Amino acid sequence: MKINYKKILFAVVVAILLIFLVYNKLIKSSQPGAAQTGAGKKQAAIVSVAVVNPTSIEEKIFTTGSIMANEEVDLASEVSGKVIKISFNEGSKVKKGDLLVKINDSELQALLLKTTYSKKLAEEKEFRQRKMLEKEAISKEEYDVALSELNKLDAEIQQIKAQIEKTEIRAPFDGVIGLRTVSEGSYINPSTTVATLQNINPLKIDFSVPEKYFNQVKTGNQISFTIQGLKKTFIGKVYAIEPKIDPNTRTLKMRAISKNDNLELFPGSFALVELVLRKIENAVVIPTDALTSDIKGQKVYVINKGKAFERQVVTGIRQDRSIQIVNGINAGDTIVTKGILNVKQGGPVKITEQK
Structure with missing residues (x-):
């Protein structure tokens, strides 16, 4: 019996084509993001959606800055001399006017005592001369000489007292005093820094912003900042702005102030700063994942009747995970947030998640 190879080959080819068509149909029906809506109908894209609700949004600048003391001074003497007394403890709080360091003033004290005695004699002489002038026993010129001598001694006493004050180093403001560099018995001069004094409540924060924001920043802007080592956000307020752009960095320098009641912050710390430029209430804000682009611009998909x-x-303020929509959609619209690549214009959708 002769075998018909042509018929066998034809049957094999037909069987392979049928298997391929069935397999391809099964693969398409099991693809994620698409579900059959019925015979002869378009496939529905599987999506997640969210309802647009009005909310507030802030436009912010992120930058870095440095924390500074509210007031800071290097304590030094106005005159040279030997330290005879140190009246502060390192790292302690002091009040304005507290005596911190005393320099030897024994010679000045002796000179003051001598001048005081001379003044007493001059006062008695002036008194007698005045009485004699009233009786016309002396001339006006003789009395003026006695009065001038008294006034001269008064001026000398004021000068000596001023020199004595220069032998005392006092706190110019309330603050915390640092580590001292001298001991009792040390000889110091005006170039010797005895210690530093800092007022650290409140504190200042210096930072800069790019020049393109110069017409948006103003005094009163609120900032928030963090520092390394503390898992806490601190709040401050801008109170001063440099009236020029730095020509080297093309930035605008600003200064804010912040409370430091618990003394958690220290001058010199590095700060990560957020500056709030403006806050918009009842803004239309959507997740950034809902926004896509084409040759016409940016767009979103709005759900209407399935x-x-x-x-x-048109977009506005952009944040990490959200963006403001200035024009194009309204509050209450339902937009696609996930599964956008499977969505077609006017095509049906199947919602699996709604926020």
Whole structure:
């Protein structure tokens, strides 16, 4: 019996084609992001959606800065001399006017005592001369000489007292005093720094912003900042702005002030700063994942009666995970947030998650 190879080959080819068509149909029906809506109908894209609700949004600048003391001074003497007394403890709080360091003033004290005695004699002489002048026993010129001598001694006493004050180093403001560099018995001069004094409540924060924001920043802007080592956000307020742009960095220098009641912050710390430029209430804000782009611009998909429709939008303030929509959609619209790549203009959708 003769075998018909042509018929066998034809049957094999037909069987392979049938297997391929069935397999391809099974693969398409099991693809994620698509579900059959019925015979002869378009496939529905599987999506997640969110309802647009009005909310507030802030436009911020992120930058770095340095923390500074509210007031800071290097304590030094106005005159040279030997230290005879140190009246502060390192790292302690002091009040304005507290005596911190005393320099030997024995010679000045002796000179003051001598001048005081001379003044007493001059006062008695002036008194007698005045009485004699009233009786016309002496001339006016003789009395003026006695009065001038008294006034001269008064001036000398004031000068000596001023020199004695220069032998005392006093706190110019309330603050915390640092580590001292001298001991009792040390000889110091005006170039010797005895210690530093800092007022650290409140504190200042210096930072800079790019020059393009110069017409948006103003005194009163609120900042928030963090520092290394503390898992806490601190709040401050801008109170001064440099009236020029730095020509080297093209930035605008600003200074804010912040409370430091618990003395948690220290001058010199590195700060990560957020500056709030403006806050918009009742803004239309959507997740950034809901925004897509094409040759016409940026767009979102809005759900209406189970179908997705493109809406061209104009964006505003952008944040890490959200963005403001200035024009294109309204509060209350339902937009696609996930599964956007499977969505077609006017095509049906199947919602699996709604926020």
